[in-house]
Amino acid sequence: MGRATSAAVLAVALALAACASDPARLPLGSTRADALQKLGKPTATYPLPGGGERLQYSREPEGYEVNNVDLDAAGRVVAVRSALANPIFDSPIEIGKWRxxxxxxxxxxxxxxxxxxxxxxxxxxxxxxxxxxxxxxxxxxxxxxxxxxxxxxxxxxxxxxxx
Missing domain, CATH: 3.30.1450.10 (Beta-lactamase Inhibitory Protein; Chain:B, domain 1)
Structure with a gap:
């Protein structure tokens, strides 16, 4: 296999891996196990009100994305959000309250x-x-x-x- 062919195969493999690990492609209703299998280990996890959990996938500090996968108390995906897609206009931050x-x-x-x-x-x-x-x-x-x-x-x- 020549260098050009090897490079093309590698590019396709990386593109497929990126698609497989894209949180936006995770269907709502998926289980926690499904999320971990498709996305890998999260960079952080946080408890959510009502017994849910947030799986956070961050590409900071080198990248530009932080994706949150929210699970309900039963361990099912209820939301997938890109936290930095539009941080100013979509921000839930409450000045004077948030820590x-x-x-x-x-x-x-x-x-x-x-x-x-x-x-x-x-x-x-x-x-x-x-x-x-x-x-x-x-x-x-x-x-x-x-x-x-x-x-x-x-x-x-x-x-x-x-x-």
Whole structure:
């Protein structure tokens, strides 16, 4: 088999693997075992109200996706959501109420955690794609760990490299 053929076979195999591990393709009503078989081990799991569970599949910090697969108390898939598909307009964040644990359960571990001189608290950020443009979603926490604001902005790392 030549190099070109080997590369083509590898590309097809990777594409098929990506489709098989795409949470959006997981049918509602699937069992937890089905989800684990098709998607693999989640990057995090979180208990949900009513005895349910969230299986979280994150590609952060290198990637741009965080997918949540929500199971009911019986272990059946009831929702599959891309947490960063439109983090500003679809965000359930409640300013002044949500804490770090709430944000983790929704968006997963951040791409980075930073501090700036002009704000007395932590700033978490996630990479996401906005119409094929890499951006960052920022969540600001006060010193007590409560969300005080959030917004989307340009990725300064890309601006510095000229990409």
């Amino acid at each position: 770090e644990a709430d944000v983790l359960r929704t968006f997963g571990k951040p791409y980075q955690v930073t501090r700036v001189e002009s704000f007395d608290g932590k700033i978490w950020s996630w990479q996401f794609m906005d119409n094929y443009v890499p951006r960052l979603f920022y969540v600001y926490f006060n010193p007590e760990g409560v969300v005080v604001r959030y917004f989307a902005g340009d990725n300064p790392a890309l601006e510095m490299t000229g990409k």
